[in-house]
Amino acid sequence: MSRVALVTGGTRGIGAAISIALKNAGYKVAANFAGNEEKARAFEAETGIPVFKWDVSSYQACVDGIAAVEAALGPVEVLVNNAGITRDAMFHKMTPDQWNEVINTNLTGLFNMTHPVWTGMRDRSFGRVINISSINGQKGQMGQANYSAAKAGDLGFTKSLAQEGAAKGITVNAICPGYIGTEMVRAIPEKVLNERIIPQIPVGRLGEPEEIARCVVFLASDDAGFITGSTISANGGQFFV
Ligand code: NDP
Numbered sequence: 001m002s003r004v005a006l007v008t009g010g011t012r013g014i015g016a017a018i019s020i021a022l023k024n025a026g027y028k029v030a031a032n033f034a035g036n037e038e039k040a041r042a043f044e045a046e047t048g049i050p051v052f053k054w055d056v057s058s059y060q061a062c063v064d065g066i067a068a069v070e071a072a073l074g075p076v077e078v079l080v081n082n083a084g085i086t087r088d089a090m091f092h093k094m095t096p097d098q099w100n101e102v103i104n105t106n107l108t109g110l111f112n113m114t115h116p117v118w119t120g121m122r123d124r125s126f127g128r129v130i131n132i133s134s135i136n137g138q139k140g141q142m143g144q145a146n147y148s149a150a151k152a153g154d155l156g157f158t159k160s161l162a163q164e165g166a167a168k169g170i171t172v173n174a175i176c177p178g179y180i181g182t183e184m185v186r187a188i189p190e191k192v193l194n195e196r197i198i199p200q201i202p203v204g205r206l207g208e209p210e211e212i213a214r215c216v217v218f219l220a221s222d223d224a225g226f227i228t229g230s231t232i233s234a235n236g237g238q239f240f241v
Contacts, residue, residue: 005220006069006076008032008056008113009083010049011040013182014132017209018080018216019049025217027078030069032056034083056083056109057101066116075124076117078220081110081154082132086184088143099146106150110157118170127170128220131158132212135178135235151176155231162229171228173219178235181206202237 005022009015010031019031031051033040040051050072054065070076084106087098114129121127136144137151155174162172179185179197185206188197198205215232218224233241 002026002028003077003220004028004030004069004073004075005078005080006030006032006066006117007080007082008109009034010080011043011051012036013184014177014180014209014212015080015082016043017213018082019043020047021210021213021217022078022080022220023047023049025220027220028073030073030076032065032069032083055105056081056113057104059112059115062109062112063116066113075120077121077124077126078128078130079113079117080130080132080216080220081113083109084132084134086144086147088147090143091145094145102146103150103153106147107153107157110154114161118165121165121170122168125169127165127168128224129158129161129165129170129172130216130219131155131172131174133158133174133176133231135176135233135239138176138231138233138241139239158231159229166228171219171225173224173227173229174231175212175215175219176231176233176235177207177212178233178238179206180209180212182209200238201235205236207234207236 005027007019010019011033019029023029029049044051054061087102131154133154134151136148140148158174
């Protein structure tokens with residue numbers, strides 16, 4: 001029987017690669033997105049993966065969205081918390097809105113998404129929660145106090161829930177990507193990418209979304225049942241914890 005996997009922000013970038021990799025591994029996949037309807041519909045048409053629109057920063061929207069996914073596909077057994085945004089600014093210029101939007105999406109979004117599926121996972125004695133954090137949550141990053149705080153919070157959330165889920169067959173892990181060649185990173189001026197960012201990556205290139213997706217497929221599998229509370233750093237050697 002194929003398991004049901006739900007990927008937030010699963011229609012673009014790293015999330016799209018995760019959705020496709022899970023589908024190819026035999027999962028019934030649902031991909032959530034926030035508002036980029038055109039990209040999402042094109043993704044759905046191209047891959048056959050159903051897409052569902054809601055904002056992970058709203059608890060009620062998550063409850064309703066998950067109910068719609070479960071009505072269509074069945075209970076969510078694998079949850080990939082991938083949706084994320086940046087609102088970069090040096091701290092002295094950062095607005096409360098920039099802080100709140102990032103915390104509400106990148107950190108509170110994990111509560112909003114995981115809480116509604118948690119009881120079902122406990123009841124069925126199986127679950128996989130995989131949180132996409134970031135290298136910048138591990139090391140901090142100038143201009144990203146909001147993002148780094150949220151992503152570091154994701155790691156604390158991961159380790160705590162791992163302890164709560166362990167006896168119930170639920171594993172909770174995090175992946176910390178380094179720089180991956182998605183729209184989020186391609187938005188950085190090419191000169192900055194080539195002269196300042198890529199030279200800091202020992203393997204000498206950006207990562208590919210599929211390289212993160214393969215980590216997710218492994219963590220979702222039965223083979224990874226003894227791995228919980230872990231963080232996989234996938235950053236081309238840029239930072240060691
Ligand atoms: P993209 O900007 O390419 O895609 C983001 C996805 O998240 C989109 O599908 C978007 O939906 C969705 N999304 C954004 N906000 C919300 C929301 N409030 N509710 C629901 N969905 C939302 O991002 P990446 O693929 O680059 O990043 C994916 C994850 O990986 C993020 O958590 C990011 O922080 C993390 N990461 C990325 C790195 C990188 O180098 N790219 C490095 C380290 C971590 P829509 O299309 O509708 O806007």
